[in-house]
Amino acid sequence: MHYFSYQHGELHCEGVPLSRIADEVGTPVYVYSRQTLVRHCRVFREAFAGIPHTICFAVKANSNLSVLRTIAGEGIGADIVSGGELFRALKAGIDPAMIVYAGVGKQSHEIARALEIGIKMFNVESRGEMDVIQQVAKSLGKVAPIAIRVNPNVDAGTHPYISTGLRQNKFGIGIEGVMDDYQYAHGLSHVEVVGVHCHIGSQLTDIQPFVDALQIIRQLVLDLREQGIVLRYLDMGGGLGIRYNAETPPSPEELARAIRPIVADLGCELIFEPGRVLVGNAGIFLTRVIYTKSNYERKFIVVDGAMNDLARPSLYGSYHDILPADEAAGRQGTALADVVGPICETGDFFARERSVAPFAAGDLMALMSAGAYGFTMSSNYNSRPRVAEVMVDGDTYRVVRRRETFDDLVRLEEEV
Known part of the structure; x- marks a missing residue:
């Protein structure tokens, strides 16, 4: 569910036509729907009503401060994987007691800062x-x-780059020897x-x-x-997928129904770390066509956005x-x-041999479901300033991150 729709012949985000944002802010630009974001937070929260739980948004999915403040306003905490994400979460007003810290490479200064402010817990990977942490x-x-992150050797059935629960992945401690690690930690x-x-x-769609992983953890x-x-605490992470194309991912309600009987008698507070499922369909990437051209039998639509702005298609082959x-x-x-896009790489593409509208130079194009792992x-790359981000709320919008300038590109550099 999202609030992007055609109204009076124009694609809108809530009550604002995207053409207005393009004219006033420029392209390329990320556009977020606050109404969609709020709705997704509430649907997820309501799915687990009656079960002791804490929801910690995976900040890596979208770390814009206005996005984080909106999520915090819905009573949701943060799942972080770096000192920078901790800084952002605190800046956005997220309660430290609702922050969990994951990641395989936490450094001493990051651990110290998290301890000083009193986070909920560290998810330990080795x-x-x-x-x-003891030192x-x-x-x-x-x-x-x-908490100890356990690798249960369960195949999530997703892209290899975003699969984290198999024996060959770098994450967690193998289930076979984790009892010894618990005893070791218990003695510190x-x-x-x-x-x-x-x-x-x-991006789990099943x-x-x-269920398989939860049975092992139980x-x-x-x-x-x-x-x-x-x-x-029993932290089951996140990973619930969204629909990009023809996927049929389970809803939060379906997930809750499946796991409720498995954990009902454990007496543990559940922790969830949703990311994409909250923000993915709450954002789009808006870009403008610069040229169209043909090379032999191949037609190309060249837009002003590029792989440096939205890497998922180039990185994962994502749709x-x-x-x-x-x-x-x-029509x-x-x-x-x-x-x-304009980047000097053959890998700079958003779609290959796709049936699309007959775009012409100057036309606006919306890449949907870009709210997660976009900005x-x-x-x-190619010394391209990063794009602006916009948050729409009803019939108004605000620029929540300004477009970078050429001066921003060299602001931290010194000539020697």
């Missing part, structure tokens, strides 16, 4: 990390709450073992991998209890629906074309 916590005179003087964490991948919780280690801002253009048939993965 015994070496436990030792560093930092001891130096600060604090006790660090931790400045570490408190409070939970278990399991995240098997992103409930069964969640047994681990029971086994630990027999050894005197009683966990308070984004492509719509014209002018509804009439979409004039289709043309088989590659949609490409957060952008770069300045």
